[in-house]
Amino acid sequence: MKKVLLAVCVMVLAAGAVPAFAESKIALVNMREVLSRCDAGAKAVGEMRGMFSARQQKLNEMKQEAMAFQEQLKGKAPEKSPKSAELEAKVRKIAEEDGQLRKDIAAEEEARLKPIVEKVTGVVRAYAQEKKLTGVQDRALFLYFDPALDITEEIIKRVNQAQ
Template sequence: MRQRFFIGALVSLLLTAIPARAEVKLAYVDVQRALNECDAGKKAKGEFQGRVETLESRLQRQQNEVQSLKDEIEKKGMLMNPDQRQSLQDQYVAKLKNFERDYKDSKDELQRKDNEITAKIVHDLAQVIRTIGERDGYTMVMEKGSILWGTPAIDVTDQLIRSYNQMHVQIGTLGESTRGGVGLGGGGVTRSSAEQAGARPPSDFGSAATKRSTISK
């Protein structure tokens, strides 16, 4: 909440610094909704769900094997000779460790992949937002989650989604090169005047970008 008040105060200071005769034109975007509803986000979500189902099936088989060994030890362990019981116990411990390790590694890998794909799509959205802002003469384009209130009339999220979908580019590649770049209606995006002047293009919307998710929302 303090961050939102800080951003609001910063916006107020920026606006007061603009000459009185200058037109102030503001807009905002819902980045999480854009992630969820853009074609790239939907594709990533579908691929993620398929990967999850495959992993769940494999982990379930491992868990069943572990449980089967545990049941055998509990039911027949006392009837076995010490060597047989120890051998079965060793198998159980080994399979349990393998299951726990595989579970953790799989979970970490899914999270890493989620973060990687999300970061690439957010990078592209940032490039499209910059182009929309410069083309349509916006003084500032803010993120919905960072403002206290904004009229729906200045929400350009739908425009952002449509523009990004029309590009049909490999995710994470917008803004990498000026070669073959075209406007918002084509297969790429030209570098902005700010980028041509040496300004660093936005790769995300700050540290909060890493907390978003394309595929787990």
């Protein structure tokens, strides 16, 4: 008897939820694309590339140098020789430089992109209210979606107009 009552309750609740889902309207937006393609975001990304390009180039050169050095050591005795210790030191230095570069880039992104993210969020919120949407989700979280739900281009256009 309890099972039947529970089943009836579940069916009633599910039937009540169907109209709510039927009335829901969602849209999807690619936030990463909006941030990189809107005017303010593209400018910030370009400036950050310029800020860090010399350090990135230096790090790439260090990596190539370490790889060449490693090739020279191939076939030689793997014991702890001064050359293998030198290679280990180079690899540690590269790891330190890479880690610091990543931290610096993340901090700069936070500082420069946070105001743009806030602006984009405001534009998305206004768009959702205007179109009477129930929700807007980042499309990166979906394996498949109907392309008609994607509002990325419209949001980029509105963010650029809001500047």
